Amino acid sequence: MIGPTDQSSSLGSASTRGGAAADPVVELKSVSKSFNGTQAVRDVSFAIERGEFFSMLGPSGCGKTTTLRLIAGFETPDTDGGEVRLMGAVVNDQRPYERRLAMVFQNYALFPHLTVERNVAFGLEQRKTPKSEIGDRVRNALALVRLDPGTFARRNPSQLSGGQRQRVALARALVLEPTILLLDEPLGAIDLQLRKEMQLELKSLNKQLGTTFIYVTHDQEEALTMSDRIAVMSNGRVAQLGTPAEIYENPRTAFVAKFIGESNFLEGQVLRQNGTLWDVQWKNTIFRVPNASGLQTEKAIRIAVRPEWLDLVRPGHVPPGENELCGSVRDVIYLGETMHVVVSLPGGTDMTVALRNEGQLINPLPWRRGDEAVVAWKPEDCQILEDE
Amino acid sequence: MNRVPRWIVVFTAIVLFCMHLPVLVLVAFSFNASKFSVGWTGFTLHWYQRLLEREDILQALRSSLIVGVSATVIATACGTLIALALARHRFRGRTLYEGLIYVPIVTPEIVTGISLLILFVFLRFPLGLVTITIAHVAFSIPFVVVVVMSRLAGMDDTLEEAAMTLGADEITAFWKITVPLLSPGIISAALLTFILSFDDFVITSFVAGSGSSTLPLIIYSMVRRNVEPSINAISTVIVIGTSIMLYVAEKLTREDSRAKT
Amino acid sequence: MRRRLLAWLTRRPEAEAWALLSPGTFWMLVFFIIPVVVMCAYSAMPRGTYGGVDPGFTLEAYTRFLHPVYLVILERTFVIAVLTTAFCVLAGYPVAYAITRSGKWRTLLLFLVVLPFWTSFLVRTFAMIFLMRDTGLINSWLLGLGVIKQPIEMLYTPFAVFAGLVYGYLPFMILPVYSSLEKIDPSLLEAAEVLGARPTARFWRVTLPLSAPGLIAGSLLVFIPSLGSFLTSDLLGGAKGLLVGNLIQNQFSTARNWPFGSAASLILMTLVLIATLVYLRFKPE
Numbered sequence: 001m002i003g004p005t006d007q008s009s010s011l012g013s014a015s016t017r018g019g020a021a022a023d024p025v026v027e028l029k030s031v032s033k034s035f036n037g038t039q040a041v042r043d044v045s046f047a048i049e050r051g052e053f054f055s056m057l058g059p060s061g062c063g064k065t066t067t068l069r070l071i072a073g074f075e076t077p078d079t080d081g082g083e084v085r086l087m088g089a090v091v092n093d094q095r096p097y098e099r100r101l102a103m104v105f106q107n108y109a110l111f112p113h114l115t116v117e118r119n120v121a122f123g124l125e126q127r128k129t130p131k132s133e134i135g136d137r138v139r140n141a142l143a144l145v146r147l148d149p150g151t152f153a154r155r156n157p158s159q160l161s162g163g164q165r166q167r168v169a170l171a172r173a174l175v176l177e178p179t180i181l182l183l184d185e186p187l188g189a190i191d192l193q194l195r196k197e198m199q200l201e202l203k204s205l206n207k208q209l210g211t212t213f214i215y216v217t218h219d220q221e222e223a224l225t226m227s228d229r230i231a232v233m234s235n236g237r238v239a240q241l242g243t244p245a246e247i248y249e250n251p252r253t254a255f256v257a258k259f260i261g262e263s264n265f266l267e268g269q270v271l272r273q274n275g276t277l278w279d280v281q282w283k284n285t286i287f288r289v290p291n292a293s294g295l296q297t298e299k300a301i302r303i304a305v306r307p308e309w310l311d312l313v314r315p316g317h318v319p320p321g322e323n324e325l326c327g328s329v330r331d332v333i334y335l336g337e338t339m340h341v342v343v344s345l346p347g348g349t350d351m352t353v354a355l356r357n358e359g360q361l362i363n364p365l366p367w368r369r370g371d372e373a374v375v376a377w378k379p380e381d382c383q384i385l386e387d388e
Numbered sequence: 389m390n391r392v393p394r395w396i397v398v399f400t401a402i403v404l405f406c407m408h409l410p411v412l413v414l415v416a417f418s419f420n421a422s423k424f425s426v427g428w429t430g431f432t433l434h435w436y437q438r439l440l441e442r443e444d445i446l447q448a449l450r451s452s453l454i455v456g457v458s459a460t461v462i463a464t465a466c467g468t469l470i471a472l473a474l475a476r477h478r479f480r481g482r483t484l485y486e487g488l489i490y491v492p493i494v495t496p497e498i499v500t501g502i503s504l505l506i507l508f509v510f511l512r513f514p515l516g517l518v519t520i521t522i523a524h525v526a527f528s529i530p531f532v533v534v535v536v537m538s539r540l541a542g543m544d545d546t547l548e549e550a551a552m553t554l555g556a557d558e559i560t561a562f563w564k565i566t567v568p569l570l571s572p573g574i575i576s577a578a579l580l581t582f583i584l585s586f587d588d589f590v591i592t593s594f595v596a597g598s599g600s601s602t603l604p605l606i607i608y609s610m611v612r613r614n615v616e617p618s619i620n621a622i623s624t625v626i627v628i629g630t631s632i633m634l635y636v637a638e639k640l641t642r643e644d645s646r647a648k649t
Numbered sequence: 650m651r652r653r654l655l656a657w658l659t660r661r662p663e664a665e666a667w668a669l670l671s672p673g674t675f676w677m678l679v680f681f682i683i684p685v686v687v688m689c690a691y692s693a694m695p696r697g698t699y700g701g702v703d704p705g706f707t708l709e710a711y712t713r714f715l716h717p718v719y720l721v722i723l724e725r726t727f728v729i730a731v732l733t734t735a736f737c738v739l740a741g742y743p744v745a746y747a748i749t750r751s752g753k754w755r756t757l758l759l760f761l762v763v764l765p766f767w768t769s770f771l772v773r774t775f776a777m778i779f780l781m782r783d784t785g786l787i788n789s790w791l792l793g794l795g796v797i798k799q800p801i802e803m804l805y806t807p808f809a810v811f812a813g814l815v816y817g818y819l820p821f822m823i824l825p826v827y828s829s830l831e832k833i834d835p836s837l838l839e840a841a842e843v844l845g846a847r848p849t850a851r852f853w854r855v856t857l858p859l860s861a862p863g864l865i866a867g868s869l870l871v872f873i874p875s876l877g878s879f880l881t882s883d884l885l886g887g888a889k890g891l892l893v894g895n896l897i898q899n900q901f902s903t904a905r906n907w908p909f910g911s912a913a914s915l916i917l918m919t920l921v922l923i924a925t926l927v928y929l930r931f932k933p934e
Contacts (some may be wrong), residue, residue, distance in 0.1 A: 074549060095659070096552040109550035113568045126555035172554070182553075392750045400747040403740055404761055407819060410776030411768065413786055417779070427789070466673035477666035485670075492681055494925050496877020498894045499914045502901060503684035506911070509701065510687055526680040529673050558655055587769040590879050594901070604771050611775050611884065620779075623772040630767055 023088055025050045025180055025212050026071060031082035033066055033075055040066040042236040043082070048214060050179070053206045055215040057223040058233035059259065064216045065184060067233070071214065072182055073099050086180070097126075101180040102173035106188055108165045110157040110172075116142075117153040120172045127176075141175035142168075144205070163194045170202075174209070183215045187222065199225050220260045224248060232256050254385050257304035264307065264351045265385075270299045277379050283347050287323035288379040295384075302385045307354035309381040312341055312367065313374050322376040325351070329371045334360065341367050343375050351375050411627060418620035435621040445622065448606040455517055455602060456585045459524035464578045466525070467532025468570075474533070475540040492530045500527055501594035508595060515597025523595045524585040531584065532577040539573025579637045583630060685918075692911035700905040710912035719896065719913075726892040729807060730875035733814040734822075737871045738864065740815070741822035745863075748823075749830045759827075766820040774884050777813050778804065781885070805887025813881040818874060822867035829863020830856070869928045873921050893917050 024047035033041040041063045048054045056064040069075045070084055073096035077083070083090050091099055102123070111119050120138045129137070139149040145167040157165055166186055173181055183202075187195045203226045206213045217223055223230050224244040231241045232255075240247060240256045251257035254265060268282035277288040278295050280303075289295075289303060311322070318324045327345040334357075341353045353375060355365060367373065421430035439445055473479075474486055492500065504523050508515060547569070551561035567574075589604040596605060603626070610619050658665045692710050694702040713719070748758045765773065780786050781803040788800040803809055833856065841851045879894030886892065893913060900910025 072553065074552075093656075095557065095656070096549070097555050097557050101553065103550070103553040105546050105550055107544065107546060109544065109546040111547060111551075111565060122551070122556075123554035126560070176554070392747055396743045396747050400744045400758075403744050403819075404758070407765055407816070408761070410780050410816065411765070411773060414772070414776040414779055462676075466676055469669040470673040473666045473669035477662050477669075479663040479666040482666075489677075490925075491922075492677070494873055494921055496874070496879075496894065496917055496921060498877055498879045498897050499685075499688075499918050500681070502897060502910060502914050503688040504680065505901065506688050506691055506907070507680070507684040522680055525676060529677060533673075557652065558659065559651065583767060587771065589771050604769070607771055607775070611778065619775060623769075623775060626769050626772055630769070631764070634764075634767055 023050075024048055024085075025087055026214065027083075027085040027088075028067070028071075029083045029085070031067070031070060031077050031084060033070060033077055033081060039236050041070065044233075044236070044238055045082075046231055046238060046241055048212060050212055051206070051210045053203065053213045053215065053226055053228045055217060055223040055227040055230045056233055057217055057220060057230050057259075058239075059218060062233040063236040064218075064231075064233050066236075068182055068184055068214065068216050071180075072096050072101065072103055100178060101182060102176050102178035103182040104166075104169050104173050104184065104186045106185045108157075108162075108169045108186075110165055110168055112157055115153065116147075116155050116157070116160070116168050119157070119168060120175050122172065123176045137175050138171075141171040144174060145171045146201070147171065162190050163198070166190065166198065170205075174205070174211070177209075178211060180212045180214065183213060185217055187217075187219075195222075202226060224260070232259065234259075249383075251304060251383055252386050254302060254304065257383065257385060262307055262352065262354075263304040264310070265302060265304055266349075267300065267302045270295055270297055270301060272297055282325075283345075285325060287325070289382060289384060290380045292384050303382045304385055305351075305377055305382045307340065307352045308338075309377055310351065310353040311376045312343070312353045312355065313376055315372050315374050318374055318376050322378050325375045327351070327373060327375065329367050329369055329373050331369065332365065332367055339365055341365070341373075343373050345375070411623075414620050415624045415627065418617055418624045420617060420620075423616055435617040436625075438618045439621055439625070442618070444601070445603075445606055445618075448601045448603045451517055451520075451600055452586055452603040455521050455524060456582050458521045459528060459585045460578050460581045462521075463525045463528035463532050463581045464574060467529045467577060468536050468574055470529070471533045471536035471540060475537050476545070489530050489533050492527055493534070497527075497588075497590035501591040504591070505594040515595055516600045519595040519597070520592055520600065520602065523591050524581075524588065527588075527591060528581040528584055531580055535577040535580060536570065536573050539570060539576075543569055575637060579633065583633070688911045688914060692908050692915055694908055696906050696908050700901075700907055702907055707908075710906075710908040713909055714912065714916065722891055722893060722896050723916075725807065725890075726876060726878075726894075729811055729814065729892065730872050730878075732811055733818065733875045734868050734872045736811075736815050737819050737822040738868065741819055741867065742826055742860075742864070745823050745826035745830055748827050762820050762823050762827075766824075770817060770880065773817060774813055774881055777809070777816060778884060781809055781812070804885060805889065807886065807890045809885040809887075810878075810882045810890040810892070813885045814871075814875050814878060817881060818871045821870040821874075825866040825870065826860060826863040829860045829866075833859045865928060865931070869924065873924055876921060876924070877917055 026048040028047075029045050031041060031044045032039065044063070044067060056067060058064050066075060070077060071086075073091070073094055077092055084092055086099060086101070096103075111122070114122070117138055120141055121134050124134045124137060138153070142149045142152060147164065147167050152160075152164070152168075157168070160168065169186070187198055190198065199222060202213070202215075205211070206226075215223070215226065224247075227244055229241065229243055230247050232239045232247060234255050240252045242250070247256065248260055251260060251263070254263075257263040257265070266282055266287070268280040268287070271279040271281050271286065273279075273291075273295075274288065276291055278291060279286050280289055280301065289301075295301070311319070313319070315326060325345055327343045329341060330344040330350065331340075331342040333340040333342065337357060339355045339357050339360075341355060343351050343353060345351060418435055419431050419433070420428055421432040421434065422428070470489070474482065474489075501523070504519070504526070505515075507513075508519055513519065543566070547565050548558075548561040551565050552558070556564065587604060588602075589608060592602055593605060593608070596602065603622070607619060607622060610616075610622075658668070691702050693706055693708060695705045695707050695709065697703045714723075744762070748755060748762070751758050778785070782788070783800040783802065783804070785804075787803070788797075791797045792800065803812075837855055837859070838851055841855050846854065877894055878892055879898060882890050882892040882895050883898070886895070894917075897910050897913045897917070900906045900913065904910075
């Protein structure tokens with residue numbers, strides 16, 4: 001759905017959140033990083049607020065992990081490759097152990113030769129925390145991640161399950177009371193049920209402790225569930241930066257529309273303005289889109305329509321004012337919560353319509369393969385995409 | 389055994405038997421009272437006693453141990469550092485270096501021994517325990533590199549990174565994380581070096597000079613000159629000693645790696 | 650101070666690498682590479698009266714090698730090395746195969762194969778002498794049983810060298826072959842079975858080709874030391890079992906012809922390196 005558009009450089013994003021603009025804890029300014037001639041990160045800029053749950057989302061190879069490692073200090077930006085700032089200070093040349101942040105790794109990276117207790121205490125020992133304090137802080141950290149210190153403190157990582165190891169990794173990071181916590185796809189190796197639980201736990205820890213979480217993932221559902229803001233990345237660039245609602249409901253490019261959720265795409269040519277709407281030619285029909293900046297006659301545009309924004313009606317029963325495309329039902333797919341009906345349009349295009357499942361056993365959908373059907377949507381229920 | 393043809397089982401038994409028979413016979417006859425080993429005349433520990441009486445054998449044993457320990461320490465240290473460099477760093481000439489490090493392993497001992505003799509003579513460096521140790525370190529370093537590198541390959545390198553996020557700098561992370569986890573590999577390499585050094589004959593024979601002797605050299609001259617069951621006795625001692633060392637090292641590394649998975 | 654050093658080093662990964670490499674590299678350079686270089690030089694110099702070399706340049710050492718006496722030795726060395734390798738393949742492959750299928754006996758069997766590997770080579774060679782000499786165990790036993798009237802001359806023959814080498818290097822064949830066989834995915838054999846292949850066919854068309862890397866590695870591990878063998882032929886070979894290794898050693902003791910010995914060493918080393926390169930070129934990856 002058309003909504004307020006985002007700016008690509010979100011240094012001013014504090015204002016969209018309606019609060020007083022605090023200094024960002026992490027800032028990237030035009031950061032670039034290449035390896036052996038290949039550019040992994042290109043001109044990336046964003047600012048992360050204190051206490052935010054900020055995610056970087058994208059397919060493998062998009063540069064999200066490299067960006068995280070730039071923030072951590074394992075990689076340095078190219079010369080003339082921009083600035084990484086923590087708490088306002090430029091840290092390009094600082095090693096990871098000089099930056100006051102903590103990190104949770106994808107494979108947990110627990111020290112196999114140390115007990116859980118010694119693992120969690122490691123960072124405190126490095127900081128020369130007095131012995132008396134270490135014991136209590138370790139216990140508290142374990143309790144925070146819901147691991148009973150009595151049972152687990154003396155165990156070895158090899159004796160723990162994946163989920164337990166992840167919690168220990170988390171405790172080891174949080175015990176240092178960091179301002180910033182980096183997480184590199186920490187839930188990747190955990191099975192679905194436990195993963196959902198941990199997602200909620202991570203979110204609640206973020207709110208409870210006020211620590212800024214910077215999270216990397218390729219799982220869009222995960223990012224949408226947990227994040228305050230998401231940076232969707234592709235090919236080393238930030239394709240879109242915004243809240244989950246903004247990303248999902250107003251995807252700016254075809255990539256974002258495809259990567260997050262599902263979308264139907266239509267390409268057409270703008271014909272003329274028609275009141276508050278514009279007529280667009282598609283094959284031999286016309287559909288209408290709302291007014292938006294940049295629209296003009298003869299312009300080629302591409303729109304995305306999410307399956308749940310579409311209606312499926314019998315021919316002749318199209319609600320007034322809605323766009324309509326006629327076709328025939330090709331498939332009805334059972335997804336549990338929803339039903340997906342794939343409609344074949346003339347010319348070879350398919351569109352998928354999502355309908356609520358009211359129980360196929362008691363109130364089945366009236367659609368069968370081969371039925372004539374009309375895909376309909378309100379003109380404002382679409383997203384005009386930018387060129388990538 | 390599952391689904392193995394009968395003949396293979398029998399064949400394997402025969403081969404394994406043949407592989408062990410000679411040494412078993414050797415050990416058995418070290419207790420034989422007869423000097424000429426043709427028939428069994430009685431059980432005795434006489435030949436073992438003889439060993440203790442022979443000052444030259446004891447001296448050679450001492451020398452072997454001194455050389456063995458020194459060579460092990462030096463070779464293990466140098467080799468481990470090389471393995472770390474090869475496994476963790478990219479540098480120009482790395483592929484070439486990796487290739488070259490294997491050359492000493494395939495080089496026949498005779499060639500290594502000869503070339504070192506030539507060098508020491510050329511430099512007018514006196515032959516003795518020092519030259520033996522130098523030679524032993526030289527042929528052991530590549531083995532250490534191979535063993536440690538294979539252990540490093542199986543190690544998780546994000547562990548050092550995790551340590552760095554917790555405030556440890558590179559050197560601290562190395563000592564507290566990498567070294568403890570690498571220790572089974574280092575111990576194996578050290579063990580390998582010690583045994584190679586202790587057993588070495590060919591190279592040692594060229595660089596020992598006339599004044600010094602190691603255990604293998606003494607045994608060789610005994611075999612060449614006057615064969616008597618004392619040779620069996622000292623051989624048995626070596627075999628048992630090696631087996632015990634191996635067993636202990638195996639236990640150490642097994643326990644270690646289980647605890648550390 | 651430490652931080653400054655680290656900061657400087659980590660920005661230059663190459664410097665860090667070379668810092669680690671230096672002690673070992675220095676050692677290998679001075680005590681391996683340079684000696685070989687000096688040896689090369691020696692091989693092209695005239696022989697000194699009491700051993701060693703005189704200044705000058707001559708390729709006499711190399712041409713000397715073309716003498717039939719020496720060519721025979723070279724040929725004998727090569728033949729024995731090849732035979733040893735072939736025999737080790739035939740003897741070792743079934744054993745390796747049996748170990749992969751041995752279930753609970755596996756650790757024990759592997760231990761039995763590895764143990765000789767660690768036991769002193771000198772001791773093991775002496776054990777062969779003990780068995781094979783005229784007054785040794787085998788002959789006394791056969792004489793005692795009345796099977797033979799006179800001791801069989803086993804020792805001081807090329808055969809003894811061959812036997813000694815096989816005995817010495819068999820574990821070097823078994824272990825790589827075992828390692829290779831072990832890695833074969835059992836579902837490949839099951840697939841072959843479903844496609845109609847009988848056990849023999851399955852072996853020749855699936856197992857054997859897939860175990861080729863191990864076979865090749867093992868062959869190399871047996872062939873190369875056999876080629877450069879000294880101790881075995883010295884103790885077991887006598888005059889009829891003289892190999893290149895003994896020839897070389899001779900030049901530095903009684904024969905006092907250092908250039909010739911150096912030349913022979915270089916030739917040997919070249920053969921070994923060629924064999925290694927052939928292996929590297931053709932090893933299936």
